[in-house]
Protein backbone atom coordinates (compact mmCIF):
# COMPACT_ATOMS: atom_id res chain seq x y z
CA UNK A 200 0.00 0.00 0.00
CA UNK A 201 1.34 3.42 -0.98
CA UNK A 202 0.42 6.75 0.56
CA UNK A 203 -0.17 9.94 -1.35
CA UNK A 204 -0.75 13.57 -0.41
CA UNK A 205 -4.21 15.12 -0.35
CA UNK A 206 -2.61 18.02 -2.27
CA UNK A 207 -0.41 17.87 -5.33
CA UNK A 208 2.98 18.04 -3.68
CA UNK A 209 4.72 14.69 -3.10
CA UNK A 210 5.38 11.30 -4.72
CA UNK A 211 3.67 8.22 -3.27
CA UNK A 212 5.56 6.74 -0.27
CA UNK A 213 5.43 3.60 1.87
CA UNK A 214 3.64 3.69 5.19
CA UNK A 215 6.87 3.91 7.20
CA UNK A 216 7.85 7.14 5.43
CA UNK A 217 4.35 8.57 5.85
CA UNK A 218 4.36 7.73 9.57
CA UNK A 219 7.79 9.24 10.03
CA UNK A 220 6.78 12.50 8.33
CA UNK A 221 3.49 12.92 10.20
CA UNK A 222 2.08 15.44 7.77
CA UNK A 223 3.19 16.00 4.21
CA UNK A 224 6.17 18.35 4.15
CA UNK A 225 4.84 21.54 2.63
CA UNK A 226 1.21 20.94 3.64
CA UNK A 227 -1.42 18.27 3.07
CA UNK A 228 -2.00 14.90 4.68
CA UNK A 229 -1.07 11.36 3.71
CA UNK A 230 -3.91 9.12 2.59
CA UNK A 231 -3.84 5.55 1.28
CA UNK A 232 -3.84 5.44 -2.50
CA UNK A 233 -6.99 3.33 -2.23
CA UNK A 234 -8.87 2.23 0.88
CA UNK A 235 -8.39 -1.56 1.08
CA UNK A 236 -11.34 -3.95 1.43
CA UNK A 237 -11.67 -6.79 3.91
CA UNK A 238 -12.64 -10.27 2.73
CA UNK A 239 -16.10 -11.79 3.06
CA UNK A 240 -14.56 -14.46 5.24
CA UNK A 241 -13.15 -11.87 7.63
CA UNK A 242 -16.59 -10.29 8.08
CA UNK A 243 -18.20 -13.67 8.67
CA UNK A 244 -15.62 -14.64 11.27
CA UNK A 245 -15.56 -11.25 12.97
CA UNK A 246 -17.79 -12.17 15.89
CA UNK A 247 -15.41 -14.92 17.00
CA UNK A 248 -12.25 -12.85 16.75
CA UNK A 249 -10.45 -11.12 19.62
CA UNK A 250 -9.60 -7.42 19.51
CA UNK A 251 -5.98 -8.40 18.90
CA UNK A 252 -6.88 -10.69 15.98
CA UNK A 253 -9.01 -8.01 14.37
CA UNK A 254 -6.20 -5.48 14.87
CA UNK A 255 -3.65 -7.59 13.08
CA UNK A 256 -5.90 -8.19 10.07
CA UNK A 257 -6.70 -4.47 9.73
CA UNK A 258 -3.14 -3.24 10.25
CA UNK A 259 -1.77 -5.76 7.72
CA UNK A 260 -3.84 -4.14 4.99
CA UNK A 261 -2.38 -0.68 5.61
CA UNK A 262 1.15 -1.28 6.88
CA UNK A 263 2.23 -3.55 4.07
CA UNK A 264 5.90 -2.63 4.48
CA UNK A 265 5.84 -4.08 8.02
CA UNK A 266 6.00 -7.84 8.51
CA UNK A 267 2.98 -9.59 10.08
CA UNK A 268 5.34 -10.64 12.85
CA UNK A 269 6.24 -7.02 13.63
CA UNK A 270 2.59 -6.01 13.67
CA UNK A 271 1.68 -8.92 15.93
CA UNK A 272 4.35 -7.85 18.41
CA UNK A 273 3.06 -4.26 18.45
CA UNK A 274 -0.53 -5.38 18.96
CA UNK A 275 0.31 -7.77 21.74
CA UNK A 276 2.23 -5.20 23.78
CA UNK A 277 -0.05 -2.23 23.01
CA UNK A 278 -3.31 -3.92 23.99
CA UNK A 279 -2.00 -6.01 26.89
CA UNK A 280 -4.30 -6.77 29.79
CA UNK A 281 -2.28 -4.75 32.30
CA UNK A 282 -3.14 -1.59 30.31
CA UNK A 283 -6.80 -2.18 29.54
CA UNK A 284 -9.47 -2.75 32.14
CA UNK A 285 -11.60 -4.86 29.78
CA UNK A 286 -10.52 -7.96 27.88
CA UNK A 287 -12.77 -6.81 25.03
CA UNK A 288 -10.77 -3.52 25.02
CA UNK A 289 -13.84 -1.63 23.74
CA UNK A 290 -16.83 -3.35 25.39
CA UNK A 291 -20.27 -2.51 24.01
CA UNK A 292 -23.14 -1.88 26.43
CA UNK A 293 -26.76 -2.15 25.35
CA UNK A 294 -28.84 0.76 26.70
CA UNK A 295 -32.09 -0.32 25.06
CA UNK A 296 -33.28 -1.96 21.84
CA UNK A 297 -31.39 -0.48 18.92
CA UNK A 298 -29.16 1.73 21.08
CA UNK A 299 -25.66 0.72 22.14
CA UNK A 300 -22.66 2.41 23.70
CA UNK A 301 -19.13 1.40 22.71
CA UNK A 302 -16.88 2.24 25.66
CA UNK A 303 -13.62 3.31 24.07
CA UNK A 304 -12.02 4.52 27.30
CA UNK A 305 -10.72 1.45 29.10
CA UNK A 306 -7.08 2.28 28.35
CA UNK A 307 -4.47 3.76 30.69
CA UNK A 308 -5.56 7.44 30.52
CA UNK A 309 -9.34 7.07 30.35
CA UNK A 310 -9.90 8.47 26.86
CA UNK A 311 -10.36 6.83 23.47
CA UNK A 312 -7.04 8.35 22.36
CA UNK A 313 -5.34 5.43 24.13
CA UNK A 314 -6.69 3.05 21.49
CA UNK A 315 -4.31 4.58 18.96
CA UNK A 316 -1.63 6.09 21.16
CA UNK A 317 -0.71 2.84 22.84
CA UNK A 318 0.27 1.32 19.51
CA UNK A 319 1.47 4.40 17.64
CA UNK A 320 4.91 4.69 19.35
CA UNK A 321 5.65 1.12 18.29
CA UNK A 322 4.66 1.75 14.68
CA UNK A 323 6.69 4.95 14.78
CA UNK A 324 9.84 3.31 16.18
CA UNK A 325 9.44 0.54 13.60
CA UNK A 326 9.28 3.16 10.84
CA UNK A 327 12.52 4.75 11.99
CA UNK A 328 14.25 1.38 11.95
CA UNK A 329 13.02 0.66 8.44
CA UNK A 330 14.20 4.04 7.23
CA UNK A 331 17.51 3.66 9.00
CA UNK A 332 17.03 6.88 10.90
CA UNK A 333 19.40 6.99 13.84
CA UNK A 334 18.89 10.61 14.91
CA UNK A 335 16.52 11.36 17.75
CA UNK A 336 12.98 12.32 16.85
CA UNK A 337 11.05 15.19 18.32
CA UNK A 338 7.31 14.68 18.49
CA UNK A 339 5.24 17.83 18.76
CA UNK A 340 1.72 17.60 20.08
CA UNK A 341 -1.00 20.20 20.29
CA UNK A 342 -3.80 18.91 22.46
CA UNK A 343 -7.29 19.94 23.46
CA UNK A 344 -6.82 17.75 26.52
CA UNK A 345 -6.94 14.00 26.06
CA UNK A 346 -4.34 13.52 23.34
CA UNK A 347 -1.69 15.08 25.54
CA UNK A 348 -1.92 12.60 28.35
CA UNK A 349 -2.44 9.61 26.07
CA UNK A 350 0.59 10.62 23.96
CA UNK A 351 2.73 11.19 27.05
CA UNK A 352 1.83 7.74 28.37
CA UNK A 353 2.46 6.12 25.00
CA UNK A 354 5.81 7.79 24.33
CA UNK A 355 7.36 8.32 27.76
CA UNK A 356 10.78 6.73 28.18
CA UNK A 357 10.87 5.48 24.58
CA UNK A 358 14.42 5.61 23.40
CA UNK A 359 15.35 7.93 20.57
CA UNK A 360 12.25 10.05 20.99
CA UNK A 361 11.60 13.38 22.68
CA UNK A 362 8.13 14.78 23.05
CA UNK A 363 6.79 18.29 23.67
CA UNK A 364 3.10 18.67 24.49
CA UNK A 365 1.24 21.99 24.32
CA UNK A 366 -2.27 22.62 25.58
CA UNK A 367 -4.43 25.76 25.70
CA UNK A 368 -4.10 27.39 29.13
CA UNK A 369 -7.84 27.79 29.64
CA UNK A 370 -9.11 25.05 27.40
CA UNK A 371 -8.68 21.83 29.38
CA UNK A 372 -10.30 20.47 32.51
CA UNK A 373 -8.47 20.56 35.83
CA UNK A 374 -8.16 16.79 35.79
CA UNK A 375 -6.80 16.77 32.24
CA UNK A 376 -4.26 19.42 33.18
CA UNK A 377 -3.13 17.57 36.28
CA UNK A 378 -2.93 14.29 34.38
CA UNK A 379 -0.55 15.84 31.87
CA UNK A 380 1.50 17.74 34.38
CA UNK A 381 2.14 14.63 36.48
CA UNK A 382 3.65 12.49 33.74
CA UNK A 383 6.98 11.11 34.76
CA UNK A 384 9.31 10.57 31.85
CA UNK A 385 12.80 11.82 31.10
CA UNK A 386 12.08 12.52 27.45
CA UNK A 387 8.87 14.53 27.70
CA UNK A 388 7.96 18.15 28.39
CA UNK A 389 4.59 19.86 28.81
CA UNK A 390 3.50 23.48 28.68
CA UNK A 391 0.28 25.42 28.57
CA UNK A 392 -0.03 28.08 25.89
CA UNK A 393 -2.00 31.33 26.00
CA UNK A 394 -5.03 31.00 23.75
CA UNK A 395 -7.33 28.26 22.55
CA UNK A 396 -6.68 24.88 20.94
CA UNK A 397 -6.60 26.28 17.43
CA UNK A 398 -3.86 28.73 18.41
CA UNK A 399 -1.81 25.80 19.72
CA UNK A 400 -2.47 23.60 16.73
CA UNK A 401 -1.81 26.38 14.23
CA UNK A 402 1.58 27.15 15.77
CA UNK A 403 2.56 23.47 15.77
CA UNK A 404 1.57 23.22 12.12
CA UNK A 405 3.63 26.34 11.38
CA UNK A 406 6.69 24.86 13.05
CA UNK A 407 6.52 21.90 10.68
CA UNK A 408 6.72 24.30 7.75
CA UNK A 409 9.41 26.53 9.32
CA UNK A 410 12.69 25.53 7.70
CA UNK A 411 14.81 27.85 9.90
CA UNK A 412 13.36 26.29 13.00
CA UNK A 413 13.92 22.77 11.70
CA UNK A 414 17.51 23.64 10.79
CA UNK A 415 18.10 24.94 14.31
CA UNK A 416 17.24 21.52 15.73
CA UNK A 417 20.52 20.20 14.34
CA UNK A 418 19.48 16.95 12.75
CA UNK A 419 16.63 16.00 15.03
CA UNK A 420 13.73 14.90 12.90
CA UNK A 421 10.35 16.31 13.85
CA UNK A 422 7.07 14.49 13.68
CA UNK A 423 3.60 14.58 15.14
CA UNK A 424 1.39 12.40 17.29
CA UNK A 425 -1.74 14.34 16.38
CA UNK A 426 -4.41 12.54 14.44
CA UNK A 427 -2.83 13.91 11.28
CA UNK A 428 -0.39 10.99 11.65
CA UNK A 429 -1.45 7.79 9.90
CA UNK A 430 -0.26 5.72 12.83
CA UNK A 431 -3.04 7.40 14.83
CA UNK A 432 -5.75 7.16 12.23
CA UNK A 433 -5.41 3.54 11.10
CA UNK A 434 -5.57 1.87 14.56
CA UNK A 435 -8.84 3.71 15.18
CA UNK A 436 -10.50 1.68 12.42
CA UNK A 437 -10.12 -1.46 14.54
CA UNK A 438 -12.67 -0.59 17.19
CA UNK A 439 -15.40 -0.01 14.61
CA UNK A 440 -15.05 -3.63 13.55
CA UNK A 441 -14.63 -4.84 17.14
CA UNK A 442 -17.75 -2.94 18.28
CA UNK A 443 -19.87 -4.17 15.39
CA UNK A 444 -18.74 -7.72 16.12
CA UNK A 445 -20.19 -7.52 19.63
CA UNK A 446 -23.68 -6.84 18.27
CA UNK A 447 -23.68 -10.08 16.29
CA UNK A 448 -26.50 -11.72 18.28
CA UNK A 449 -28.80 -8.76 17.68
CA UNK A 450 -28.10 -8.29 13.97
CA UNK A 451 -29.37 -10.02 10.86
CA UNK A 452 -26.58 -11.02 8.45
CA UNK A 453 -25.14 -7.88 6.83
CA UNK A 454 -27.54 -5.65 8.75
CA UNK A 455 -26.31 -2.08 8.62
CA UNK A 456 -25.76 0.04 11.70
CA UNK A 457 -25.10 3.73 12.30
CA UNK A 458 -22.33 5.07 14.49
CA UNK A 459 -22.69 8.36 16.35
CA UNK A 460 -19.34 10.03 16.93
CA UNK A 461 -18.57 13.06 19.14
CA UNK A 462 -16.39 14.96 16.73
CA UNK A 463 -13.52 17.40 17.09
CA UNK A 464 -10.56 16.95 14.79
CA UNK A 465 -12.57 14.49 12.65
CA UNK A 466 -10.13 11.62 13.26
CA UNK A 467 -12.48 9.21 14.99
CA UNK A 468 -15.31 9.64 12.50
CA UNK A 469 -12.90 9.42 9.57
CA UNK A 470 -11.75 6.03 10.85
CA UNK A 471 -15.44 5.06 10.78
CA UNK A 472 -15.60 6.10 7.13
CA UNK A 473 -12.56 3.94 6.37
CA UNK A 474 -14.28 1.01 8.13
CA UNK A 475 -17.34 1.55 5.96
CA UNK A 476 -15.31 1.69 2.74
CA UNK A 477 -13.48 -1.46 3.83
CA UNK A 478 -16.78 -3.31 3.89
CA UNK A 479 -18.13 -3.03 7.44
CA UNK A 480 -21.93 -2.71 7.16
CA UNK A 481 -22.31 0.93 8.20
CA UNK A 482 -25.18 2.94 6.81
CA UNK A 483 -24.36 6.40 8.05
CA UNK A 484 -22.02 8.11 10.42
CA UNK A 485 -23.56 10.67 12.72
CA UNK A 486 -21.26 13.65 13.24
CA UNK A 487 -22.17 15.09 16.64
CA UNK A 488 -20.79 18.49 17.60
CA UNK A 489 -21.03 20.77 20.60
CA UNK A 490 -21.62 24.55 20.42
CA UNK A 491 -18.55 24.80 18.16
CA UNK A 492 -20.82 23.56 15.42
CA UNK A 493 -18.76 24.50 12.38
CA UNK A 494 -19.01 20.94 11.02
CA UNK A 495 -22.78 20.95 11.33
CA UNK A 496 -22.95 24.21 9.37
CA UNK A 497 -20.56 22.83 6.79
CA UNK A 498 -22.46 19.61 6.27
CA UNK A 499 -25.76 21.51 6.08
CA UNK A 500 -24.64 24.28 3.73
CA UNK A 501 -21.30 23.37 2.17
CA UNK A 502 -19.67 26.47 3.67
CA UNK A 503 -16.76 25.89 6.04
CA UNK A 504 -16.29 29.24 7.70
CA UNK A 505 -13.77 29.58 10.52
CA UNK A 506 -14.51 33.29 10.90
CA UNK A 507 -16.60 32.69 13.96
CA UNK A 508 -16.52 32.80 17.69
CA UNK A 509 -14.76 30.03 19.53
CA UNK A 510 -16.76 28.62 22.46
CA UNK A 511 -15.35 27.02 25.56
CA UNK A 512 -17.65 24.14 26.41
CA UNK A 513 -18.07 21.27 28.87
CA UNK A 514 -16.76 18.93 26.18
CA UNK A 515 -13.32 20.54 25.68
CA UNK A 516 -11.91 17.76 23.53
CA UNK A 517 -14.31 18.85 20.83
CA UNK A 518 -13.64 22.59 21.09
CA UNK A 519 -12.10 22.91 17.65
CA UNK A 520 -12.76 25.09 14.63
CA UNK A 521 -10.30 23.60 12.14
CA UNK A 522 -10.81 19.84 11.96
CA UNK A 523 -7.61 18.57 10.35
CA UNK A 524 -8.88 15.22 9.15
CA UNK A 525 -11.71 16.78 7.22
CA UNK A 526 -9.13 17.35 4.49
CA UNK A 527 -8.63 13.60 4.15
CA UNK A 528 -12.36 13.01 3.98
CA UNK A 529 -12.83 15.63 1.27
CA UNK A 530 -10.02 14.04 -0.69
CA UNK A 531 -11.57 10.58 -0.51
CA UNK A 532 -14.95 11.93 -1.58
CA UNK A 533 -13.63 13.98 -4.48
CA UNK A 534 -10.44 12.07 -5.43
CA UNK A 535 -9.38 15.44 -6.74
CA UNK A 536 -6.08 16.78 -5.38
CA UNK A 537 -6.44 20.00 -7.29
CA UNK A 538 -9.78 20.74 -5.73
CA UNK A 539 -8.51 19.91 -2.23
CA UNK A 540 -5.46 22.12 -2.72
CA UNK A 541 -7.69 24.98 -3.79
CA UNK A 542 -10.06 24.52 -0.85
CA UNK A 543 -7.21 24.57 1.63
CA UNK A 544 -5.42 27.52 0.12
CA UNK A 545 -8.71 29.37 0.36
CA UNK A 546 -8.89 28.33 4.02
CA UNK A 547 -5.34 29.60 4.59
CA UNK A 548 -5.99 32.93 2.95
CA UNK A 549 -9.65 33.68 3.62
CA UNK A 550 -10.39 31.36 6.55
CA UNK A 551 -13.29 29.94 4.59
CA UNK A 552 -14.03 27.52 1.74
CA UNK A 553 -17.17 26.12 0.23
CA UNK A 554 -18.19 23.05 -1.68
CA UNK A 555 -21.26 22.31 -3.75
CA UNK A 556 -22.81 19.87 -6.23
CA UNK A 557 -21.83 16.22 -6.16
CA UNK A 558 -19.15 16.68 -3.48
CA UNK A 559 -21.67 18.17 -1.06
CA UNK A 560 -24.17 15.45 -1.98
CA UNK A 561 -21.77 12.64 -1.22
CA UNK A 562 -20.79 14.32 2.04
CA UNK A 563 -24.45 14.27 3.09
CA UNK A 564 -24.93 10.72 1.89
CA UNK A 565 -22.23 9.49 4.25
CA UNK A 566 -22.79 11.78 7.19
CA UNK A 567 -25.74 13.03 9.16
CA UNK A 568 -24.82 15.97 11.37
CA UNK A 569 -26.23 17.33 14.56
CA UNK A 570 -25.15 19.61 17.39
CA UNK A 571 -26.01 19.79 21.06
CA UNK A 572 -25.87 22.92 23.22
CA UNK A 573 -24.58 23.06 26.77
CA UNK A 574 -27.94 22.88 28.50
CA UNK A 575 -29.04 19.90 26.46
CA UNK A 576 -25.73 18.17 27.17
CA UNK A 577 -26.37 18.39 30.93
CA UNK A 578 -29.95 17.18 30.45
CA UNK A 579 -28.76 14.16 28.52
CA UNK A 580 -26.29 13.26 31.28
CA UNK A 581 -29.14 13.44 33.79
CA UNK A 582 -31.72 11.61 31.66
CA UNK A 583 -29.41 8.74 30.82
CA UNK A 584 -28.46 8.35 34.45
CA UNK A 585 -32.08 8.49 35.63
CA UNK A 586 -33.33 6.13 32.96
CA UNK A 587 -30.56 3.52 32.81
CA UNK A 588 -28.43 4.16 35.91
CA UNK A 589 -25.57 4.69 33.49
CA UNK A 590 -23.32 7.72 34.01
CA UNK A 591 -21.77 9.25 30.88
CA UNK A 592 -19.21 11.95 30.23
CA UNK A 593 -20.15 15.15 28.33
CA UNK A 594 -18.58 14.02 25.02
CA UNK A 595 -20.58 10.82 25.08
CA UNK A 596 -23.69 12.89 25.91
CA UNK A 597 -23.18 14.91 22.73
CA UNK A 598 -22.96 11.71 20.68
CA UNK A 599 -26.11 10.34 22.32
CA UNK A 600 -27.89 13.56 21.46
CA UNK A 601 -26.83 13.17 17.84
CA UNK A 602 -28.04 9.57 17.81
CA UNK A 603 -31.45 10.63 19.18
CA UNK A 604 -31.79 13.18 16.36
CA UNK A 605 -31.36 10.50 13.68
CA UNK A 606 -32.61 7.03 14.71
CA UNK A 607 -32.80 5.05 11.48
CA UNK A 608 -30.89 1.84 12.22
CA UNK A 609 -29.42 0.20 15.27
CA UNK A 610 -26.98 2.80 16.52
CA UNK A 611 -23.68 2.48 18.29
CA UNK A 612 -22.72 5.60 20.21
CA UNK A 613 -19.00 6.12 20.54
CA UNK A 614 -18.24 6.82 24.20
CA UNK A 615 -14.90 8.59 24.12
CA UNK A 616 -14.06 9.41 27.73
CA UNK A 617 -14.51 7.90 31.13
CA UNK A 618 -16.63 9.92 33.57
CA UNK A 619 -13.75 10.39 35.99
CA UNK A 620 -12.07 12.79 33.54
CA UNK A 621 -14.94 15.30 33.80
CA UNK A 622 -16.35 14.82 37.29
CA UNK A 623 -17.68 18.39 37.83
CA UNK A 624 -19.78 18.20 34.72
CA UNK A 625 -21.21 14.82 35.68
CA UNK A 626 -22.11 16.08 39.16
CA UNK A 627 -23.66 19.20 37.68
CA UNK A 628 -25.66 17.11 35.23
CA UNK A 629 -26.90 14.48 37.67
CA UNK A 630 -27.33 16.56 40.86
CA UNK A 631 -27.54 20.10 39.48
CA UNK A 632 -24.71 21.20 41.79
CA UNK A 633 -21.57 23.21 41.07
CA UNK A 634 -18.51 21.66 42.66
CA UNK A 635 -14.78 21.64 41.97
CA UNK A 636 -13.33 18.65 40.19
CA UNK A 637 -11.56 16.89 43.01
CA UNK A 638 -14.61 17.12 45.31
CA UNK A 639 -16.81 15.96 42.46
CA UNK A 640 -14.56 12.98 42.02
CA UNK A 641 -15.22 12.01 45.65
CA UNK A 642 -18.97 12.37 45.10
CA UNK A 643 -18.82 10.07 42.11
CA UNK A 644 -16.69 7.61 43.98
CA UNK A 645 -19.11 7.45 46.92
CA UNK A 646 -22.47 7.79 45.20
CA UNK A 647 -21.90 5.97 41.96
CA UNK A 648 -19.40 3.58 43.46
CA UNK A 649 -16.99 3.96 40.60
CA UNK A 650 -13.43 2.87 41.05
CA UNK A 651 -11.09 5.75 40.52
CA UNK A 652 -8.13 4.42 38.56
CA UNK A 653 -4.58 4.83 39.83
CA UNK A 654 -3.71 7.34 37.13
CA UNK A 655 -6.31 9.74 38.60
CA UNK A 656 -5.49 9.03 42.24
CA UNK A 657 -1.89 9.94 41.38
CA UNK A 658 -2.65 13.54 40.47
CA UNK A 659 -3.94 14.66 43.82
CA UNK A 660 -0.62 15.79 45.27
CA UNK A 661 0.42 18.13 42.46
CA UNK A 662 0.93 21.79 43.17
CA UNK A 663 -0.71 23.69 40.29
CA UNK A 664 1.67 26.68 40.58
CA UNK A 665 4.42 24.55 39.05
CA UNK A 666 2.72 24.77 35.68
CA UNK A 667 4.45 26.42 32.70
CA UNK A 668 2.60 29.03 30.72
CA UNK A 669 3.98 30.54 27.53
CA UNK A 670 2.67 32.41 24.51
CA UNK A 671 2.50 30.68 21.15
CA UNK A 672 5.42 32.79 19.89
CA UNK A 673 7.59 31.39 22.70
CA UNK A 674 7.00 27.76 21.70
CA UNK A 675 10.03 27.67 19.38
CA UNK A 676 12.48 28.72 22.07
CA UNK A 677 10.86 26.51 24.63
CA UNK A 678 11.45 23.52 22.35
CA UNK A 679 15.04 24.50 21.54
CA UNK A 680 15.90 24.81 25.23
CA UNK A 681 14.37 21.39 25.92
CA UNK A 682 16.28 19.76 23.05
CA UNK A 683 19.59 21.15 24.33
CA UNK A 684 18.98 20.10 27.93
Ligand SMILES: *Cc1c(COP(=O)(O)O)cnc(C)c1O
Pocket residue numbers: 310311312345346426461462463464465466467468516517594615616
Ligand atom coordinates in the same frame (compact mmCIF):
# COMPACT_ATOMS: atom_id res chain seq x y z
C1 LIG B 1 -10.34 13.70 20.99
C2 LIG B 1 -11.68 13.50 21.58
C3 LIG B 1 -12.84 13.66 20.81
C4 LIG B 1 -12.80 14.12 19.38
O1 LIG B 1 -12.26 13.14 18.52
P1 LIG B 1 -11.71 13.56 17.08
O2 LIG B 1 -11.06 12.33 16.58
O3 LIG B 1 -10.74 14.66 17.31
O4 LIG B 1 -12.87 13.99 16.28
C5 LIG B 1 -14.06 13.40 21.41
N1 LIG B 1 -14.14 13.03 22.71
C6 LIG B 1 -13.04 12.88 23.47
C7 LIG B 1 -13.21 12.50 24.90
C8 LIG B 1 -11.78 13.09 22.94
O5 LIG B 1 -10.70 12.95 23.72
